[in-house]
Amino acid sequence: MSSGHHHSHPPQEAHSNHEPDLPFWQKYIFSVDHKVIGVQYTVTALIFLLVGFCLMLLMRWQLAYPGKEIPWIAGWFSERQMLGGIMLPEFYNQLGAMHGTIMIFLGVVPLAVGGFGNYVIPLQIGAPDMAFPKLNMASYWLFLIGGVIMISSFFLPEGAAQSGWTSYPPLSVVAAGGQTTWLVGMLFLIFSSLLGSMNFIVTIVQLRADGLTFFRLPFFVWAQFVTSFLLLLAFPPLQAAAVLQFMDRVFHTSFFLPSGLVVAGKVLEVAGGGNPILWQHLFWFLAHPEVYVLILPAMGICAEVMTCNTRKPLYGYKSMIYSTIFLGFMSFVVWAHHMFLTNMGTKMSTFFQITTMIISIPSVIILTSLILSLWGGSIRFKTPMLFAIAFLPMFAIGGLTGLPLGLTAADIHLHDTYYVIGHFHYIVAPGTLFGLFAGIYHWYPKVTGRKMSEVLGKIHFLGTLIGMNCIFMPMFIMGIAGVSRRLWDPTQYAHAVPTQPLNVFISIAAWCMALGQIPFIINFFGSLIWGKKADDNPWQATTLEWATSTPPPHGNFATPPQVYRGPYEYSVPGQRTDFLPQNVKGDN
Amino acid sequence: MSALIRYISKPHPVSGVTNAKLGIWCFLASELMLFGGLFSAYIVLRGSASEWPHGSAVLNVPLATLNTLILISSSVTMVMSWASLALKNLKKFRFHLSMTILLSLAFLVIKGFEYHSKFEHHHFPSTDNFFGMYFTLTGLHAIHILGGVIVNAYLLFPGSKLYETEPEQFLGRIEAAGLYWHFVDLVWIFLFPVLYLL
Amino acid sequence: MSEHSQEEISKHVRTYISVFAALAALTIITVAISYLHLSTGLAIAVALFVATIKGSLVVAYFMHLISEAKIIRYILILTAIFFLVLLLLPAIGHF
Incomplete structure (x- = not known):
């Protein structure tokens, strides 16, 4: 295992390769191999992302041209969804609720954690597989079942959930049938992510290669490690809340229903005495850590892509790790900043304003370290690097626009307006998604053995970058003008009329950005056939996933790797090459 | 392939635990947060309720006391089955594990009688938030008991074949199942006073 | 808990029996106290205190946390x- 290791293909030992024994369905469908499961997660999540994106494209028609007949595709919808080609408010609400749910719980998290985590973590720590391969398979299938249940609710007579992705009671408890389906789907998704996070923690603690200490782990693994703890400990309270809401809807308890609630002019016949705010607490106890579940893996990917493409070590590796741990910890004590308008006392709101300001500090440390990692590097502007660089300002805009929302004085005005939509989309859409796109372009050669096209990649990058900003930047203006976030027809409200041209602009930008995704889809599938062949280490990177053959065999490494150094030893003075892989002993 | 994954039966030299033990403790940590959310809901609802019945006035305390003793006993037989296996006494191991399963089934049967008498008195989850909480918490706990019965039955019958090939790994599984079982007992230790005695 | 000598486990078994006795006794005590009809605040404090002792015994001895x-x-x-x-x-x- 000395120099030139990345070109050698040691012969596969028979015992480490079970592939020939397995029938097709065990090898590719009910597989226990983390790499197959990672690809399954990635492809499934990308399909769900596309579905969620399409729901939004439909909503954008209603927002830009309210009350006008939808062209071409009106015939695809039932009378409960569109009347004479005009979208019904109930259907608009279903699209809104399901867009959020799908994007977060079926798209971004499964892609970031299930997809990248599964595929990359065992390789980066030099392990043959996850610690519990069968549980790993179970968590994928639970995720898929949960996803199918969620999507199938559109085809039920009462339609999908329509109380927003936050499902606030009492509205969600008295809403039509789709909400129960949403809760059942959610229980599956939560269970899936619990099994997954438990698996990741055990894998990272137990199965690191010899010599791979915690402070030699790639930052990506650290980000996933903290993410796993967030999923493990923050999701169960939402599970509790979902069980309680399920009881309210199915067994007619009143956990979230106050006494004397009047619905459609009639007093609701329930025992009452419940507390709707209780749901908000339990929901945000999950959903704020969830924000960091969305963003941390993307930061991890950016660290990998940026060090490799600047040929420089990561700036402030340890302070980034400590910041990540602190961020994870603090994310459990800020949740009520989503609830400033629920009549909480000033002492409590002060507490949550302070923790909210504190949590921005580690985020800034991480972002600053990533920016400083660029300084003095000889940057290779490959597609993954473009996405990783663009992540920085996009995440910065998202983060900075969050500060006014964390302060009650400003939040009273901005709460529940388009400003909020703009803010969290900057974090998750051009933020997290750019990180994930960078990851796809970065690891695609390792997974498939072929590189993606640079030309198509750059078209995709430009289209997405311009599209995202044209969509989300105007939302800040609309939000400050006071336009509220869940309006079926904004032209019915006098204060929203002046900003209506912006809605048209946003919709056109969204449809253009949809066209901008076509090169990506072509690139993703086409490169399997005509992509340039990639060798074991096409980016000359240092971490362990590049030390095995491409694509990695069943069991990952022919012989268990030994680690001698930190993850980012690029451009070490006096060396023959500008990178020192972690598993190379001594000088190169 | 499982031969390639390390620390399945032997503990990791640095962390000092096997994969299974770390995994089950992570799972129990998340379970703790699940019941934490529910207890929190209980406190909120009780705190804001205009009236809240005293558990002993509407629930059957002697029956629940009996159930508490049954569950504690099952926890002891569970840990005894692990100790017997560690001492390589297979006969005693089987006896204690069977006792655990029988005691848990007895718990469920008694719980069933309790539910039945509640329904006969027209006490349903929808009656008020006290009964809503009572049925939700004990129901979720009963599902956990049922899960434990299934796991233990698996380890008693088909799962015990592993003992012939990988005795240490099997011992680890019994210990993990035991940890889960003691956790279920632990939840009941808090549910019992909260629902029945306060 | 990887090295289990015969003696050590036999010692464990004796501990388990005493813990069981303690748990059973505490259960009876907490039920008995509930029949005294203390004021609500005091009743909650006592019941939770007893439950915490019981829980700690289970966690420490049955779940071996004491030597984990x-x-x-x-x-x-x-x-x-x-x-x-x-x-x-x-x-x-x-x-």
Whole structure:
């Protein structure tokens, strides 16, 4: 295992390769191999992302041209969804609720954690597989079942959930049938992510290669490690809340229903005495850590892509790790900043304003370290690097626009307006998604053995970058003008009329950005056939996933790797090459 | 392939635990947060309720006391089955594990009688938030008991074949199942006073 | 807990029996106290105190936490902190 290791293909030992024994369905469908499961997660999540994106494209028609007949595709919808080609408010609400749910719980998290985590973590720590391969398979299938249940609710007579992705009671408890389906789907998704996070923690603690200490782990693994703890400990309270809401809807308890609630002019016949705010607490106890579940893996990917493409070590590796741990910890004590308008006392709101300001500090440390990692590097502007660089300002805009929302004085005005939509989309859409796109372009050669096209990649990058900003930047203006976030027809409200041209602009930008995704889809599938062949280490990177053959065999490494150094030893003075892989002993 | 994954039966030299033990403790940590959310809901609802019945006035305390003793006993037989296996006494191991399963089934049967008498008195989850909480918490706990019965039955019958090939790994599984079982007992230790005695 | 000598486990078994006796006795005591009809605040404090002792016995001896590896204790301390935060949640409305 000395120099030139990345070109050698040691012969596969028979015992480490079970592939020939397995029938097709065990090898590719009910597989226990983390790499197959990672690809399954990635492809499934990308399909769900596309579905969620399409729901939004439909909503954008209603927002830009309210009350006008939808062209071409009106015939695809039932009378409960569109009347004479005009979208019904109930259907608009279903699209809104399901867009959020799908994007977060079926798209971004499964892609970031299930997809990248599964595929990359065992390789980066030099392990043959996850610690519990069968549980790993179970968590994928639970995720898929949960996803199918969620999507199938559109085809039920009462339609999908329509109380927003936050499902606030009492509205969600008295809403039509789709909400129960949403809760059942959610229980599956939560269970899936619990099994997954438990698996990741055990894998990272137990199965690191010899010599791979915690402070030699790639930052990506650290980000996933903290993410796993967030999923493990923050999701169960939402599970509790979902069980309680399920009881309210199915067994007619009143956990979230106050006494004397009047619905459609009639007093609701329930025992009452419940507390709707209780749901908000339990929901945000999950959903704020969830924000960091969305963003941390993307930061991890950016660290990998940026060090490799600047040929420089990561700036402030340890302070980034400590910041990540602190961020994870603090994310459990800020949740009520989503609830400033629920009549909480000033002492409590002060507490949550302070923790909210504190949590921005580690985020800034991480972002600053990533920016400083660029300084003095000889940057290779490959597609993954473009996405990783663009992540920085996009995440910065998202983060900075969050500060006014964390302060009650400003939040009273901005709460529940388009400003909020703009803010969290900057974090998750051009933020997290750019990180994930960078990851796809970065690891695609390792997974498939072929590189993606640079030309198509750059078209995709430009289209997405311009599209995202044209969509989300105007939302800040609309939000400050006071336009509220869940309006079926904004032209019915006098204060929203002046900003209506912006809605048209946003919709056109969204449809253009949809066209901008076509090169990506072509690139993703086409490169399997005509992509340039990639060798074991096409980016000359240092971490362990590049030390095995491409694509990695069943069991990952022919012989268990030994680690001698930190993850980012690029451009070490006096060396023959500008990178020192972690598993190379001594000088190169 | 499982031969390639390390620390399945032997503990990791640095962390000092096997994969299974770390995994089950992570799972129990998340379970703790699940019941934490529910207890929190209980406190909120009780705190804001205009009236809240005293558990002993509407629930059957002697029956629940009996159930508490049954569950504690099952926890002891569970840990005894692990100790017997560690001492390589297979006969005693089987006896204690069977006792655990029988005691848990007895718990469920008694719980069933309790539910039945509640329904006969027209006490349903929808009656008020006290009964809503009572049925939700004990129901979720009963599902956990049922899960434990299934796991233990698996380890008693088909799962015990592993003992012939990988005795240490099997011992680890019994210990993990035991940890889960003691956790279920632990939840009941808090549910019992909260629902029945306060 | 990897090295289990015969003697050690026999010692364990004796501990399990005494813990069982303690748990059974505490169960009877807590039920008996509930028949005294103490004031609500005191009743809650006493019942939770007894339950905490019982729970600690189960966790320490049946679940072997008393001799468990550090990493598991760290994970549980972390969980306990967030568990307490979660339980404090009802207080938020009142301040």
